[in-house]
Amino acid sequence: MATRYRVFSVRVAAVTSLTPHFVRVTLTGDALADFSSVGLDQRIKVVLPLDGVGFSELPEDEDWYAAWRALPDAERNPLRTYTVRSFRPDARELDIDFVAHGDAGPASRWVSSCRVGDELRIVGPRVPESPEDLPTGAAEFAPGHASRILLAGDETAAPAICAILEALDVSTVGHVFIEVPTDADRLPVSAPAGVEVRWIARNGATHGVRMTDQVHAWASTVVAGAASVAGSPSVGSPSVAAGPACGDGVELADVDVDEQVLWDVPATEESRPVYAWIAGEAGCVKELRRHLVRGVGIDRKQVAFMGYWRHGKAEN
Numbered sequence: 001m002a003t004r005y006r007v008f009s010v011r012v013a014a015v016t017s018l019t020p021h022f023v024r025v026t027l028t029g030d031a032l033a034d035f036s037s038v039g040l041d042q043r044i045k046v047v048l049p050l051d052g053v054g055f056s057e058l059p060e061d062e063d064w065y066a067a068w069r070a071l072p073d074a075e076r077n078p079l080r081t082y083t084v085r086s087f088r089p090d091a092r093e094l095d096i097d098f099v100a101h102g103d104a105g106p107a108s109r110w111v112s113s114c115r116v117g118d119e120l121r122i123v124g125p126r127v128p129e130s131p132e133d134l135p136t137g138a139a140e141f142a143p144g145h146a147s148r149i150l151l152a153g154d155e156t157a158a159p160a161i162c163a164i165l166e167a168l169d170v171s172t173v174g175h176v177f178i179e180v181p182t183d184a185d186r187l188p189v190s191a192p193a194g195v196e197v198r199w200i201a202r203n204g205a206t207h208g209v210r211m212t213d214q215v216h217a218w219a220s221t222v223v224a225g226a227a228s229v230a231g232s233p234s235v236g237s238p239s240v241a242a243g244p245a246c247g248d249g250v251e252l253a254d255v256d257v258d259e260q261v262l263w264d265v266p267a268t269e270e271s272r273p274v275y276a277w278i279a280g281e282a283g284c285v286k287e288l289r290r291h292l293v294r295g296v297g298i299d300r301k302q303v304a305f306m307g308y309w310r311h312g313k314a315e316n
């Protein structure tokens with residue numbers, strides 16, 4: 001059965017400054033009794049308040065999106081995509097780790113000034129109607145029976161990577177590269193013994209360059225010669241309002257990351273020598289994926305890649 005999404009009215013229960021660039025916002029509300037958590041890199045939409053308007057009225061059920069689109073521009077609340085860092089159903093609490101990147105966007109602006117008690121709305125999956133239906137909804141990490149994994153991302157992907165790491169089977173083997181703005185932005189996270197986690201501090205270097213260097217080194221030493229495994233890709237999109245997504249049949253070199261959503265996620269199930277999950281700034285993600293597939297020869301069906309944001313471009 002298709003996942004049913006709805007609007008959840010919540011309020012801020014806590015604001016915790018984790019590091020200079022990460023702010024954890026804990027949201028709470030009775031409505032969260034109906035929130036379906038799948039863990040891993042599960043994404044949700046955050047509906048942000050408008051100055052002078054607050055929140056425009058939206059139906060709480062599946063019709064929310066049509067109603068949101070029909071609003072006049074001045075009353076249409078901005079939507080942004082975030083990861084569920086953790087969900088505690090008994091306490092009806094949900095954590096989001098926001099990157100504070102200044103006042104350029106409504107989400108980053110909101111997080112720099114939000115206070116306990118502030119209202120917010122999120123859009124996410126409801127608890128399935130029937131107990132036989134598995135909860136589903138908007139998580140992409142699906143390594144199947146991969147022999148080893150690679151996770152690589154910038155600070156916007158750090159919440160997803162941390163949530164994935166905490167859910168991995170203890171026998172998992174792999175490498176993780178997370179680029180963050182400064183040394184002080186490394187976050188504590190636990191991982192299986194066979195997974196090496198490297199936090200890479202940018203410390204003023206160009207976004208993505210240091211992580212790209214490390215992934216290239218990993219590819220040449222760890223994966224060189226990796227065999228490819230069959231599987232059919234499926235294309236997902238982070239945004240119900242986004243433009244076309246790239247994917248099967250679209251040459252990556254042709255993808256214009258300023259116009260298209262960079263998002264391609266292979267099908268699950270197969271055993272694979274390697275499963276790579278890459279997320280973050282779209283230009284950097286595109287380059288990493290190109291290197292792994294064209295440069296190193298990893299089968300494209302072993303690489304999930306997701307453009308989480310784009311330099312110089314608002315989400316919608």
Ligand SMILES: Cc1cc2nc3c(=O)[nH]c(=O)nc-3n(C[C@H](O)[C@H](O)[C@H](O)COP(=O)(O)OP(=O)(O)OC[C@H]3O[C@@H](n4cnc5c(N)ncnc54)[C@H](O)[C@@H]3O)c2cc1C
Nearest residue numbers: 082083099101105106107108238308310311312313314315
């Ligand atoms: C599936 C998914 C999960 C995500 N999870 C998280 C998460 O858990 N935490 C998180 O912080 N982000 C996450 N992101 C990224 C987040 O949605 C974007 O960073 C978003 O653009 C932020 O919205 P905004 O309103 O602050 O900026 P926008 O209005 O979208 O953009 C305004 C300007 O800010 C720039 N910008 C946007 N993000 C950044 C950034 N991080 N650093 C520097 N400049 C930026 C844009 O290029 C643009 O020029 C996720 C994205 C996706 C698709």
